[in-house]
Amino acid sequence: MDIAARAFRYLDRRYRLREPLEYQLNKRIPAHLNWTNCFGGITFVCFAVQALTGILLAFYYKPTLPEAYQSVLRIMEEVPFGAFVRGLHAWTANVMIFMATLHMLKVFFISAYRPPREFTWVSGVFLFFVTVTFGFSGYLLPMNQLAYWATTVGAEIAGAFPFVGEYARLFLLGGGKIGGETLTRFYALHVLVLPAAIIVLLAAHFSMIRRQGISEPL
Numbered sequence: 001m002d003i004a005a006r007a008f009r010y011l012d013r014r015y016r017l018r019e020p021l022e023y024q025l026n027k028r029i030p031a032h033l034n035w036t037n038c039f040g041g042i043t044f045v046c047f048a049v050q051a052l053t054g055i056l057l058a059f060y061y062k063p064t065l066p067e068a069y070q071s072v073l074r075i076m077e078e079v080p081f082g083a084f085v086r087g088l089h090a091w092t093a094n095v096m097i098f099m100a101t102l103h104m105l106k107v108f109f110i111s112a113y114r115p116p117r118e119f120t121w122v123s124g125v126f127l128f129f130v131t132v133t134f135g136f137s138g139y140l141l142p143m144n145q146l147a148y149w150a151t152t153v154g155a156e157i158a159g160a161f162p163f164v165g166e167y168a169r170l171f172l173l174g175g176g177k178i179g180g181e182t183l184t185r186f187y188a189l190h191v192l193v194l195p196a197a198i199i200v201l202l203a204a205h206f207s208m209i210r211r212q213g214i215s216e217p218l
């Protein structure tokens, strides 16, 4: 018996893994599914890539005003595979937003938001918001010109909201203008708040999908 089978038997004796595993692996895929049903799954794969590459980047990135830009330069020029990992993180961020948009359009056009899937849709709306906020908060982190001006525009847009706009702008920037406080806030959002939020939302999204199954055509 090879080592994998022995390891499985060892774990199976203790945790009875065979039955739930066989149930998952032998589940029949409903006949009405097609390639457009992969959009949600591809979005999730993007998230997994982001989590992995994000952790690798966090080993070298320094979230302070004088060091942020220099640390990104170091990642690009000195860290082994640094440029590759950073490129993958930046590109996959765009692909994730694109795929989440396609997924949302697909479930909208097949009316999959209808009862009993209202809360799957609502959790999806929050997931979309969190995904876009991931992109926005990550954009500032390199602290280059592009980051500075994109965040300035984003904060101005938030500031234009009636009544709460000015508070939202102050909250985002951590003061009157972009600086060290802003970077600390965006970094905390990017690596603490949003990852926690997306994990909770994904757990809710997936558990509802598991319970209700994929919707059937109208």
Ligand code: HEM
Pocket (backbone or CB within 6 Å): 036, 037, 038, 039, 040, 041, 043, 044, 047, 100, 103, 104, 107, 112, 113, 117, 120, 121, 122, 123, 124, 125, 127, 128, 131, 205, 209, 213, 214, 215, 216
């Ligand atoms: C991080 C973002 C997201 C991930 C990883 C994700 C993942 C998934 C997966 C894997 C499925 C099952 C397969 C499928 O039908 O595509 C699914 C279904 C669904 N998702 Fe998402 N999703 C995300 C965002 C959204 C958004 C933005 C919405 C809408 C606002 C949404 C609404 C739904 C609905 C209604 C279903 C049920 C579809 C059906 O039963 O036919 N999801 N999602």
